[in-house]
Each structure stands twice: as structure tokens, then as C-alpha cells.
Amino acid sequence: MRDIIQQVKDWQAAGETQIVLATIVETRGSSLRPSGTRMALNSKGDIAGSVSSGCVDGDVVAEMEAVLNGESLLRRPFFGVTDELAWGAGLACGGSIDVLVEPWQPLYAVLIEELEARNTVAFASRLDKPSHLLNKANGDTLGTLGDPDLDGAVLMDIAAAWPLPYAQKHAYPQGDVLIEVIPPPPTLLIFGATDFAVPLANMAQILDFSVIVSDARRAFLREEKFPGAEVRFGWPQEVFQPADIGSGWAVVVLFHDLKFDVPALSLALMSEAFYIGFMGSQKTQSERRAALAANGFKDSALDRIYGPIGLNIGGKSPGMIALSILSEIVAVWNRRDGGMMRQRKQEVLYV
Amino acid sequence: MRDIIQQVKDWQAAGETQIVLATIVETRGSSLRPSGTRMALNSKGDIAGSVSSGCVDGDVVAEMEAVLNGESLLRRPFFGVTDELAWGAGLACGGSIDVLVEPWQPLYAVLIEELEARNTVAFASRLDKPSHLLNKANGDTLGTLGDPDLDGAVLMDIAAAWPLPYAQKHAYPQGDVLIEVIPPPPTLLIFGATDFAVPLANMAQILDFSVIVSDARRAFLREEKFPGAEVRFGWPQEVFQPADIGSGWAVVVLFHDLKFDVPALSLALMSEAFYIGFMGSQKTQSERRAALAANGFKDSALDRIYGPIGLNIGGKSPGMIALSILSEIVAVWNRRDGGMMRQRKQEVLYV
Known part of the structure; x- marks a missing residue:
């Protein structure tokens, strides 16, 4: 997230209100970028960041455009590449990435504030609909994943991961959630x-x-x-x-x-x-x-x-x-x- | 040597002809700077480099001044520090350093040329009188240690150490010699x-x-x-x-x-x-x-x-x-x- 903050802020300062984010949820095998890596797209077609250093970014952007155009509220593209295809259009080194594509949410503005203040912050993203929960270093919790029991369970898992860098998909009865703990650089x-x-x-x-x-x-x-x-x-x-x-x-x-x-x-x-x-x-x-x-x-x-x-x-x-x-x-x-x-x-x- | 080249050249460009060099010959125990480290002093009292990051530089400079003033052609100060004295005026961490102090020799100009050309170069310094031998990467040998047999023995030891970084005192029947092999940074x-x-x-x-x-x-x-x-x-x-x-x-x-x-x-x-x-x-x-x-x-x-x-x-x-x-x-x-x-x-x- 940290690497795209400035570009996203510049877009917003220029009046851009339509922004779509793609987030790596999970990787298997070899992949260049870890879970929690984000790419952003605005209505002019400008791109910030990369989820794959090139190899599947084009396909991810196509999914982002679908969300930008209102064709869907959320997409979950998955790029699995067999060994035979590894040197084709896919991931250069095999493996797979699971990506969450969703429109900009107000809680992202708070996430950016916390990152810029160099506070450790936790961010949970539900993977079946655009909903988030944010946990500050001072204990404050903002947002909801739409279910009090789910929020409680996620907060416990956040506490267990805190305060080291962390990005992991968790499965709950209510659905899958990406939990990230993002400390500032030392x-x-x-x-x-x-x-x-x-x-x-x-x-x-x-x-x-x-x-x-x-x-x-x-x-x-x-x-x-x-x-x-x-x-x-x-x-x-x-x-x-x-x-x-x-x-x-x-x-x-x-x-x-x-x-x-x-x-x-x-x-x-x-x-x-x-x-x-x-x-x-x-x-x-x-x-x-x-x-x-x-x-x-x-x-x-x-x-x-x-x-x-x-x-x-x-x-x-x-x-x-x-x-x-x-x-x-x-x-x-x-x-x-x-x-x-x-x-x-x-x-x-x-x- | 590399760290003081620019200052020495600046002095020489400004017309300075009287320069004294101090070279670490050997260290025992803990010492901050390795063998081959050099410090230079000119007739104005300007200093380049350091042989101890502070703790015995003052005493070394006094020895250098003695050579500069013509009181002797070469000095071999030795700073051995007992544990009890370690926190007094000596080496902060105990140990000892053996230093060669001598006036600038013409062969140092060739050494500087080779270092600046980023060639690997070997340099031998006799420790009982100011005499040197320089061996270039192309095989050329310049200077002499004052004895053909000694030169031959030193050249064989240079060949054995070549081309990795090396600085070691060797004992020969004719006297002690500091042998250095100085490759450029990678x-x-x-x-x-x-x-x-x-x-x-x-x-x-x-x-x-x-x-x-x-x-x-x-x-x-x-x-x-x-x-x-x-x-x-x-x-x-x-x-x-x-x-x-x-x-x-x-x-x-x-x-x-x-x-x-x-x-x-x-x-x-x-x-x-x-x-x-x-x-x-x-x-x-x-x-x-x-x-x-x-x-x-x-x-x-x-x-x-x-x-x-x-x-x-x-x-x-x-x-x-x-x-x-x-x-x-x-x-x-x-x-x-x-x-x-x-x-x-x-x-x-x-x-």
C-alpha cells in the first residue's frame, strides 16, 4: 500500500473520485510480490503500483476496469499457471496469485492517514463484498465486516499477529477475510x-x-x-x-x-x-x-x-x-x- | 590508502612537497583499523586519514612531526595497551598497533596512479628504512627493498597473496617487510x-x-x-x-x-x-x-x-x-x- 499512497493522493487532489484497488490476497509457489501488495486504477486509466511486476498486470487491469465501469462491485481474479504455461502469458515463475479487486472505500483514507503517520495499523478486507475493518495502534476500531461475531474473531486474529508485518487470508464461517498488520518501516x-x-x-x-x-x-x-x-x-x-x-x-x-x-x-x-x-x-x-x-x-x-x-x-x-x-x-x-x-x-x- | 588519495593530491597540487605517512603494520587484539591503513601529515600540520579513529592519532602525529622535522628518517611507534590502561589514553578496546612512520617516497605516486586506475597493485614496505617495491598487475616491478634476494622473496610472497585484499608483516633474514595487495573495490x-x-x-x-x-x-x-x-x-x-x-x-x-x-x-x-x-x-x-x-x-x-x-x-x-x-x-x-x-x-x- 505504502508505495502507491502518493499517486493516489495526487489523483484525489486533482479531483479524481473513481478509484479501483487490486490487492494480492494470497500467493502460491513463486511470485514476485507478497500478499497485501496493491495496484490502483483511476477513471483516466492511470495506474499506480503493480501486483506482478508486469506479467499479469494487464489482466488485472481488465478486471479493475470492469469494477470501474460498474459491471460488478468486486472481482476475485485468480491467476494459476501450470508449468507448461509458465513461460507463456502468465507468471514467469509458475505459482498463482489470488487478487481482490474493489472500488475505493472511505476506510482506505484512514488507512493512508495511519500509514503516513507511521503508526502500526491493522486492516481487514472481506473477500466476498467490499467491507473493511481497521484497527489503530491506540486500540480504536473503525468500520465493520458486516457481522459483529466476524468483527470480534478478526480482532482476535489481529491481536495475535500484532505488531510485526503480516498479510494472510483467514477463513471464518461468515466468509474469507484478508488480515493485514502493517507496521511502518523501522x-x-x-x-x-x-x-x-x-x-x-x-x-x-x-x-x-x-x-x-x-x-x-x-x-x-x-x-x-x-x-x-x-x-x-x-x-x-x-x-x-x-x-x-x-x-x-x-x-x-x-x-x-x-x-x-x-x-x-x-x-x-x-x-x-x-x-x-x-x-x-x-x-x-x-x-x-x-x-x-x-x-x-x-x-x-x-x-x-x-x-x-x-x-x-x-x-x-x-x-x-x-x-x-x-x-x-x-x-x-x-x-x-x-x-x-x-x-x-x-x-x-x-x- | 585509498581514503587519503584525494587530500594528498590536493596538497601536492597546492605545492606541498613535505608529506609524512603513517601506516599500520600490524594489529593485535582489537583495533578499529586494519593493517595497511594510512594517515598523512603535511608541513602545515594538515592531517588526512586516521590510524585509530582518534585514540592514539595524537601520539602518532607527534612521531610524524619528528620525521617531518628531520629528527629521524623513519619511526616505528608501537601502542600496546594493557587491560588496566585500556580506558586511559590508549586504544579503547585493548590490543596494540605497530605503526611505520616515514617521509613521502616517489613510489607512492605510482601506487596512487595504480589505485586510481582501479588496477590491483602490490606494495612492499621495508620496516627498518624507507624503501619500497611495487608490483603492477601487468607484472612490472618498480623500486627495490635494497637487496635482490629480498626483492625476489617478497615477489614470491606477493604472488601467493594475489589478487585478494591482503596486508601482512613478513619476516625475512634481511629484515621485516609489510606486504600489501590492494585490489580495487569490486x-x-x-x-x-x-x-x-x-x-x-x-x-x-x-x-x-x-x-x-x-x-x-x-x-x-x-x-x-x-x-x-x-x-x-x-x-x-x-x-x-x-x-x-x-x-x-x-x-x-x-x-x-x-x-x-x-x-x-x-x-x-x-x-x-x-x-x-x-x-x-x-x-x-x-x-x-x-x-x-x-x-x-x-x-x-x-x-x-x-x-x-x-x-x-x-x-x-x-x-x-x-x-x-x-x-x-x-x-x-x-x-x-x-x-x-x-x-x-x-x-x-x-x-
Whole structure:
């Protein structure tokens, strides 16, 4: 959804009121785009996004035009491709996608608001008629799937999936529902405006992370080094409260200096950060753990620290070390282990 | 060396003739910068680079000033730090660094030329007097370490280390020598100017890779999508010969289309590329392998292909997939496995 927001808003600002959305409900086998991916069509024929990076978009657009022209309120095209046909007009790599095509619903405006505010939000879409339910991070619920029991069951399944990225079709007695939990891209808080922080901040922004760089040393923390990032000057505990650092935050501590490391790590350990990375050798890791333990942190808490930091990809340049750190953050965010994809035994479902 | 070239050249362009270099010869325990890292000082007191990211740079500069002032021709400061002193004025994380301080030598100008031409180059530095030997990729040797037998022995050790990144102190009967082999940053050749190619090209340039993007589809291969990269329009075999693709090249095939994938992979397999990555599911991997096998490629050749491509860090956005690919390339370049650093058993020597 996030990738088409700006185009949809531009259309609406230009007075467009007729918009049709296509949403991937389910994929089997290999498909390039995951469930929850959306494409939009307006009355002028403009298209935003893609549900297949090309191969079946044309057919999906035909279904969207049918809804736009009022021929039906909702369509459920399914593109299953046999091996023999895989290289014909269908999905390049075999597999299948199940798509929901429906006209724009008012609740989509709320969904966009929540995504733009970078709030985690849940969105449920009934697959047999255009009806939705939206659950905000503050607990508010908007909309209905047309049946109080169904709404209740869906809200329970939303709670179980919250707050990690999620998009899955659920079957209920009342019908099938696509449930999505959509967190914002992570916020990366970098403590220590070092040489390593610069490529780390740049690369994280390519991934659409929010980036904050903090240091108490003016000579290091120069704003022009970190375009696009927020900079916060001061000691860790002066410029952040643990409650500021939510479950969508990754904290990276690069100071390499006891007097900054311990306050920064303490703050991170008292927060809900999903990732805490600390740059330093095994020896430095042990020393900091000892200092933190002396301050009352238990082993189970200290085990949240990823250190020595990063994936084992080698390289000593700031860019390569930044790459190693960012890859580990993404792996933890997605609950993966970092090893090489080709060494996994099972069928790999992406791409 | 690469990081200080521009500053040194600027100094020289401004008429500066007195330059002193400090080179890390050896590190023990944990140290932030590896052997071969250089710092430069000119007669105005300007400094380029760093040998310790701060902690002992001041002491090294004092040694450099002594050489600059003609007090000695060469200095060998050694900074060993006991655990007790580690948080004093020394190296933050313990360990030690052994540094060579010497005045600018004419052979450094040749070294800079080779690095700027992105040629792999070997450089040997005698540690008891300022004398050097340089070995070019074309086999030419310049300079001498002052003893033909020593030169011969060093050239053999250079050949053994060639062409991967290398910096190591060697002991010979005539004295100690720092041997460095310095390849240029890799060249990344991306076949398929897709959505994934854009963040991949951007991030690779942050790592100082040379990036080439090639596609036969004009609609995809728009130069403005790939700032800083070279674009080559045409079919793989029309725009590249296998001999163009050297041992410092990584080739990534993102077409996801049989008619482009097979020529691109064939070309890569006939080249010396250190990495060949192919985006596609296990099923697609098998199909392409079968097609390549039918064209005469043996299993041992096909095993060079990394596919499914990338490290297992999850995420389906183009940025996250690009991050996964680039991390795998760097891991292969440095002969690492990609797993999390904190899960390695042995002492980690970096940082």
C-alpha cells in the first residue's frame, strides 16, 4: 500500500473520485510480490503500483476496469499457471496469485492517514463484498465486516499477529477475510556519529527507515554529514526516554567509549527496541555486559544485545561494516538468520 | 590508502612537497583499523586519514612531526595497551598497533596512479628504512627493498597473496617487510534494470563499487534511474565479452526471463567473476540450470551460481532484497558465510 499512497493522493487532489484497488490476497509457489501488495486504477486509466511486476498486470487491469465501469462491485481474479504455461502469458515463475479487486472505500483514507503517520495499523478486507475493518495502534476500531461475531474473531486474529508485518487470508464461517498488520518501516537510532554512522544512515534511508543520529560530541555530530536524518545532540539519557523507543526501533551503539556506551545501552535495554546492536570486540562486549550487570541488568536482558554487531560478511571499510549492521537489523526484523539463501533446504517462496 | 588519495593530491597540487605517512603494520587484539591503513601529515600540520579513529592519532602525529622535522628518517611507534590502561589514553578496546612512520617516497605516486586506475597493485614496505617495491598487475616491478634476494622473496610472497585484499608483516633474514595487495573495490554488473536494480546500484556505490547496469529493454534501462552507474543497452552477449568480466567482478542477473537469463548467466560462467547471483525461486534455478547444462555447462561450473540469491534476511521490498544481495556479494568477496557475528565462537578481531 505504502508505495502507491502518493499517486493516489495526487489523483484525489486533482479531483479524481473513481478509484479501483487490486490487492494480492494470497500467493502460491513463486511470485514476485507478497500478499497485501496493491495496484490502483483511476477513471483516466492511470495506474499506480503493480501486483506482478508486469506479467499479469494487464489482466488485472481488465478486471479493475470492469469494477470501474460498474459491471460488478468486486472481482476475485485468480491467476494459476501450470508449468507448461509458465513461460507463456502468465507468471514467469509458475505459482498463482489470488487478487481482490474493489472500488475505493472511505476506510482506505484512514488507512493512508495511519500509514503516513507511521503508526502500526491493522486492516481487514472481506473477500466476498467490499467491507473493511481497521484497527489503530491506540486500540480504536473503525468500520465493520458486516457481522459483529466476524468483527470480534478478526480482532482476535489481529491481536495475535500484532505488531510485526503480516498479510494472510483467514477463513471464518461468515466468509474469507484478508488480515493485514502493517507496521511502518523501522526507526534506526544510531548512537555515535562516527565514520560508520554515515553509510549506515544513508543505506537505511534507501530502505525507507526513519534515521536519528545522536551524539554528545559536537565535532562528530554535524548535520551535513547526515542528510535526511534527524540529529539529536546530547547524552543518551538527556535526549531520549526509554518510552520514546518503541518496538519498531533498532538501536545501534557505535561510540566505542565506556562513558557513552553504558548509558546508551541502558536506555535501549529499558526500551522495547526490537534490535540493540553494539559495536565492539568480544572483549569489549564482556566488559560492557559486566558494567551493565553491575547496574542491575539480568543476563536475559543483556542477551538482547547483538554484539559483536552485524552479519559475518567481512570487510573493514565503514561502508561494508554499515552493510553488515543493516543486514542484521533487517534479518532480526524479519526473524531470519542471515545465512545464504541457496543453502536453505526448503522451497524458497520469494521471487 | 585509498581514503587519503584525494587530500594528498590536493596538497601536492597546492605545492606541498613535505608529506609524512603513517601506516599500520600490524594489529593485535582489537583495533578499529586494519593493517595497511594510512594517515598523512603535511608541513602545515594538515592531517588526512586516521590510524585509530582518534585514540592514539595524537601520539602518532607527534612521531610524524619528528620525521617531518628531520629528527629521524623513519619511526616505528608501537601502542600496546594493557587491560588496566585500556580506558586511559590508549586504544579503547585493548590490543596494540605497530605503526611505520616515514617521509613521502616517489613510489607512492605510482601506487596512487595504480589505485586510481582501479588496477590491483602490490606494495612492499621495508620496516627498518624507507624503501619500497611495487608490483603492477601487468607484472612490472618498480623500486627495490635494497637487496635482490629480498626483492625476489617478497615477489614470491606477493604472488601467493594475489589478487585478494591482503596486508601482512613478513619476516625475512634481511629484515621485516609489510606486504600489501590492494585490489580495487569490486565492479558490480547488474543484468536487468528492474526495481531491484535501483537500490542495489545505489547501495553498491556507497561501498565504492563500480556499477554497470545492462538491459536490452529501453523502457527499463533509463539512465536517470541509475545516477553514477554506467548503463549498457543491448543483449548480454552483444555488450560484453567474457574477458571483460574479471576476477573483481560480481554479476547479478535480475531479468526473471529465460531469453535474457540464459545468455547473461552463460556469459558470467565463461568469465572470472568472483560472484554470480541469479534472482529466481528454487524452481526457476533448476530450470535455468537445466537450460545451461543443455548448453554444455557442467555441474561444477553451475555451482558458481548463488541462487536463490542473497542472504536470508527476509523482506520483500526492492531495498531489502537489494540489501540481501549486496551483503552476499561482500560476504563472498571476503570469504565469509553471512551468519550473525555474535554467534561465532572464536574471538572476533575486528573493531
